[in-house]
Amino acid sequence: MGKYRFGQWVILSACSLSLVACSADGDEGPGAAPSNDDHRVTDKVPATPPAVPAVACPTGRVAIDATSLAFDGEGGYVTMGNAASLALEQFTLEAWVRRDGFGMPHAAGEGGPDLVPIAGRGGGNYVLGFAEDGELAADLENEEGVHHTVRGKSDISLGQWHHLAASYDGTTWRLFVDGRLDAELVAKTTPRTSGHPSFAVGSMLDESGKPAGFLKGAVDEVRLWNHARSASEIADSMFRRATQGTGLVGRWAFDEKDSGAPDSVGTSHGTLSKGAAFVRDGAILDVGLPPALRGNPSVDGRNVTLDVKVDDPDSAAFSASFYLREVTAGEDFTIVVLPDTQYYSRYPEYSKYYYDQTKWIMDNAAAYNIVGVIHNGDVVDQVNVEAQWVVADKAMKTLETKSARFPEGMPYGVGAGNHDQDPFGTAGGTVKYNQYFGTSRFQGRSYFGGTYSANKTDENWVTFSGGGLDFVLVDLQYSSKAREAAVLNWTKNVFAQHPNAFGIVNSHHILNADASFGAAGKSIYDAVKTTSNVQLLTCGHISAESKRSDQFGGRTVHSMLADYQSRANGGGGYLRIWEFSPANGELTVRTYSPTAKKFETDANSQFTLKVDLSGAGNAAFKAAATVDLADASSVRATVDGLAPGKNYEWYATVTDCAHVVSSPVYRFSTK
Known part of the structure; x- marks a missing residue:
């Protein structure tokens, strides 16, 4: 069993608290099945959750000081120039992207759809970006000037990092969000490779090098392959740096220490414009997968059990913290x-x-x-x-x-x-x-x-x-x-x-x-x-x-x-x-x-x-308890003796040293 550190239930008048850590196949205890009448879950997460206490990292796992390239949505971009090696008929384009706002859309080539660009040869070959209603999209233009556009289905949440990818195998467009197939479209055409549009990230450049359309957000670890990668290949490598690989024709890590945007596998080095700048926030790579959380609150009269399932396939050591407040x-x-x-x-x-x-x-x-x-x-x-x-x-x-x-x-x-x-x-x-x-x-x-x-x-x-x-x-x-x-x-x-x-x-x-x-x-x-x-x-x-x-x-x-x-x-x-x-x-x-x-x-x-007012309330979430675990995948906090007929909200934050993940906000009412 791990070491426990207890905080104080500062927003409660009288209660007692115990923490229980258990494995995924352990005894769930009485009342584990939640009642829909007693709690609600929302996708809202506090904008500024309390800091997660440090956890002693196991040997070989260290916290990462990541950087990425941020774009202001008004004029920032990076161009890799008109390199023949980047004009492709089959390809996979992938990147870690954090979208922070709407940005500025523009037509992807003459007669093409309006997109907020992420990366590509958007002046007339291929481009990955966001469509007007926020979903992922990609477009290619053939030699006849006909555009073929595939649009995704998933909501791309703002302010959060997502791995986004598009592939084309000569017949079918495919989009991937966080390693999962999101949409596909049969095009049966050959992308245009003539002309001189430059490859760019954060904007689309025409043949004269003029930018149009701008991303508001940040981009990290951009990779371009000369073939269509499979879903398993994309999922297996998205949390790792790709410094080499068959068919990898361009890779831009966007690490500030590199002093620019060099192509680590080729010669298509990037040039930053005004409005593009490095920020100390980026994709966390080469340290395994982030933990996934599932909350499972249960209420029994005036007692409540806050239960978080932690799925972290490559790490058994993590620190979990609980936060609670009363809504009055x-x-x-x-x-x-x-x-x-x-x-x-x-x-x-x-x-x-x-x-x-x-x-x-x-x-x-x-x-x-x-x-x-x-x-x-x-x-x-x-x-x-x-x-x-x-x-x-x-x-x-x-x-x-x-x-x-x-x-x-x-x-x-x-x-x-x-x-x-x-x-x-x-x-x-x-x-x-x-x-x-x-x-x-x-x-x-x-x-x-x-x-x-x-x-x-x-x-x-x-x-x-x-x-x-x-x-x-x-x-x-x-x-x-x-x-x-x-x-x-x-x-x-x-x-x-x-x-x-x-x-x-x-x-x-x-x-x-x-x-x-x-x-x-x-x-x-x-x-x-x-x-x-x-x-x-x-x-x-x-x-x-x-x-x-x-x-x-x-x-x-x-x-x-x-x-x-x-x-x-x-x-x-x-x-x-x-x-x-x-x-x-x-x-x-x-x-x-x-x-x-x-x-x-x-x-x-x-x-x-x-109405769902989860997340409302001026009372701050207070740190209730923190537990460090080395051999468990579930952590549970039991609160006894809460006042009857009151409404509370809670969430948990888990770190495995490299990643920090917050659960949704959960609400429950005592009886």
């Missing part, structure tokens, strides 16, 4: 939704309702812990009437009042409605809308993330935080028909760039009065339902209240409609108050008029939804 009701927070304000903007006698709404939000920001505001669109009723925009501008400026809590004003997002479009109801006709709510209005506000189209907020995204949880809101303008694939891919990409954030889509028309999807709403839902962090869709447009909850892939997406414009006084100032409770995993929706000082409490106006 004191961390509740609120988002406010403003349904269509068009008649408040149009009729002077109704403008007070709009002014009262935004004033109430700021006056009650502390009492309700309001962290953000969503406007569903139809800011005005008649797009070309200046006076209506003046009213809307004045009302929304109240949200921009600066304070110690909100130095940039209250974070908010707006989606253009059909009445905000000119010609009426025409997507893209938003000149007036952008005059008042364009990018210039949000310049300098850090919560404003960006836009789909340059200098236009027709489609935009913003961020805000509540209860220790980050939110990403994507605002999409009104459309009477299904949204374009490019817009939907952009939307998915925004959420993919923030995998640990709670995702919300705001578009003017998503649901109808009977809770069925409109054409645009159906296309939006179908696009984001595969994006694991989107949980809420919100809209107006139809004067009604409705809601629906759809299940996909084991999770729930809630869609809500609220619009009161057909009621007396243009809607009477009713808004939606979304109250989030991380402790209970719930969102309570309430409907309120600040002018009438009245809540509406029927079932369509006030209700509670279950």
